[in-house]
Amino acid sequence: xxxxxxxxxxxxxxxxxxxxxxxxxxxxxxxxxxxxxxxxxxxxxxxxxxxxxxxxxxxxxxxxxxxxxxxxxxxxxxxxxxxxxxxxxxxxxxxxxxxxxxxxxxxxxxxxxxxxxxxxxxxxxxxxxxxxxxxxxxxxxxxxxxxxxxxxxxxxxxxxxxxxxxxxxxxxxxxxxxxxxxxxxxxxxxxxxxxxxxxxxxxxxxxxxxxxxxxxxxxxxxxxxxxxxxxxxxxxxxxxxxxxxxxxxxxxxxxxxxxxxxxxxxxxxxxxxxxxxxxxxxxx
Amino acid sequence: xxxxxxxxxxxxxxxxxxxxxxxxxxxxxxxxxxxxxxxxxxxxxxxxxxxxxxxxxxxxxxxxxxxxxxxxxxxxxxxxxxxxxxxxxxxxxxxxxxxxxxxxxxxxxxxxxxxxxxxxxxxxxxxxxxxxxxxxxxxxxxxxxxxxxxxxxxxxxxxxxxxxxxxxxxxxxxxxxxxxxxxxxxxxxxxxxxxxxxxxxxxxxxxxxxxxxxx
Numbered sequence: 437x438x439x440x441x442x443x444x445x446x447x448x449x450x451x452x453x454x455x456x457x458x459x460x461x462x463x464x465x466x467x468x469x470x471x472x473x474x475x476x477x478x479x480x481x482x483x484x485x486x487x488x489x490x491x492x493x494x495x496x497x498x499x500x501x502x503x504x505x506x507x508x509x510x511x512x513x514x515x516x517x518x519x520x521x522x523x524x525x526x527x528x529x530x531x532x533x534x535x536x537x538x539x540x541x542x543x544x545x546x547x548x549x550x551x552x553x554x555x556x557x558x559x560x561x562x563x564x565x566x567x568x569x570x571x572x573x574x575x576x577x578x579x580x581x582x583x584x585x586x587x588x589x590x591x592x593x594x595x596x597x598x599x600x601x602x603x604x605x606x607x608x609x610x611x612x613x614x615x616x617x618x619x620x621x622x623x624x625x626x627x628x629x630x631x632x633x634x635x636x637x638x639x640x641x642x643x644x645x646x647x648x649x650x651x652x653x654x655x656x657x658x659x660x661x662x663x664x665x666x667x668x669x670x671x672x673x674x675x676x677x678x679x680x681x682x683x684x685x686x687x688x689x690x691x692x693x694x695x696x697x698x699x700x701x702x703x704x705x706x707x708x709x710x711x712x713x714x715x716x717x718x719x720x
Numbered sequence: 721x722x723x724x725x726x727x728x729x730x731x732x733x734x735x736x737x738x739x740x741x742x743x744x745x746x747x748x749x750x751x752x753x754x755x756x757x758x759x760x761x762x763x764x765x766x767x768x769x770x771x772x773x774x775x776x777x778x779x780x781x782x783x784x785x786x787x788x789x790x791x792x793x794x795x796x797x798x799x800x801x802x803x804x805x806x807x808x809x810x811x812x813x814x815x816x817x818x819x820x821x822x823x824x825x826x827x828x829x830x831x832x833x834x835x836x837x838x839x840x841x842x843x844x845x846x847x848x849x850x851x852x853x854x855x856x857x858x859x860x861x862x863x864x865x866x867x868x869x870x871x872x873x874x875x876x877x878x879x880x881x882x883x884x885x886x887x888x889x890x891x892x893x894x895x896x897x898x899x900x901x902x903x904x905x906x907x908x909x910x911x912x913x914x915x916x917x918x919x920x921x922x923x924x925x926x927x928x929x930x931x932x933x934x935x
Binding site: 482485486487488489506507510511513515517521522523524526530531533534535537538539 | 778786
């Protein structure tokens with residue numbers, strides 16, 4: 437079942453446009469939402485939740501239209517927008533006591549279990565926690581009310597490699613039962629290589645790709661060649677960089693020709709992002 | 721709704737602000753401008769609570785809970801109204817004490833039931849300007865406070881001037897004897913009704929403004 441579906445979402449700002457954003461996510465998977473800073477990741481997430489007024493498009497979650505069933509849907513959502521940056525000087529215990537009342541399906545035993553597992557101390561205040569701990573606390577809050585869909589805005593930014601790896605393992609665990617899904621935005625693409633099933637890539641307010649990670653990686657190739665070899669392929673390249681010994685560029689696998697005789701490599705997500713960003717830059 | 725109100729009382733409004741209601745004791749001062757005693761809640765509690773909420777990113781937290789944007793506004797309007805009502809209740813206590821220790825009354829409006837009714841209207845007008853203006857941005861407190869405090873000040877000044885200059889008004893609003901107080905009950909009731917009506921309107925306008933903004 438589709439747990440999340442965004443169709444033709446648009447939002448106009450004086451200096452930025454979110455154009456025709458569409459993607460969907462099935463139950464039981466993790467989708468990485470990537471794009472450079474200012475590409476429209478947070479705006480998309482906020483428009484999906486009605487925090488920003490969308491100018492067009494529809495959003496449905498858990499099979500319901502978001503605008504019509506906002507309260508019901510929110511009961512089953514877990515969010516994280518940049519860690520717990522609210523009530524920095526209030527004890528976690530107090531924050532939890534306030535939050536738990538909002539959710540019909542709040543489960544104290546799950547809450548206690550994860551607080552213990554993450555070694556989170558209820559008598560501490562968010563300001564006393566590290567970024568990783570704060571993210572874990574928001575995750576505990578999401579887990580404790582049986583959230584079916586987690587929407588996380590850059591959950592791994594600012595974490596050290598060990599904490600990031602921990603968190604990614606936790607994400608895997610979260611979706612294991614096949615009923616829950618995670619959409620998380622990031623610009624740290626190595627995180628997605630570890631755990632994402634699907635990738636949605638946004639650049640300059642437009643969705644460039646939205647498909648399985650493996651399909652996406654197979655759809656592109658990184659090519660390298662000499663300066664002389666550049667001219668015949670340049671029109672087919674998404675973007676290229678030239679240097680003293682020749683060039684390197686990104687090409688759609690379908691556009692490759694055996695006559696090119698280029699050095700071919702499988703790209704990383706980061707390569708795809710970098711070359712697309714370069715292309716967008718050229719168009720401006 | 722109750723959950724949001726619980727959040728307001730647990731996380732946003734520091735218990736210290738309930739104590740601003742004790743400024744009602746200033747009603748015991750002989751010959752004074754009693755409206756000022758009831759303005760401390762507007763001077764102290766409103767700016768501090770709103771700036772504190774802003775510093776704590778309260779709005780960012782609240783809108784992520786399973787509530788509607790307008791409920792967030794409603795909870796804040798209700799919690800601040802609770803402070804205003806608390807102030808009037810505490811003031812009522814000091815009105816009663818003041819009437820017994822200061823039977824000669826005041827050169828301006830006496831501390832009596834009509835005064836409390838007028839104070840409720842003053843709060844209602846304050847709310848009507850403050851909340852809709854504040855929720856145009858959801859974070860700027862300065863101008864809304866300046867305008868709504870000015871409105872409260874102008875309203876209370878008009879009442880004071882009328883009581884001093886117009887005998888017919890003084891007859892209805894002035895006097896702190898038991899019989900005068902009984903005849904003022906309709907003024908208090910009308911004030912309470914106006915407070916509720918104006919505050920409700922303030923909520924509706926504020927919620928409409930808040931719905932429009934992108935967070």
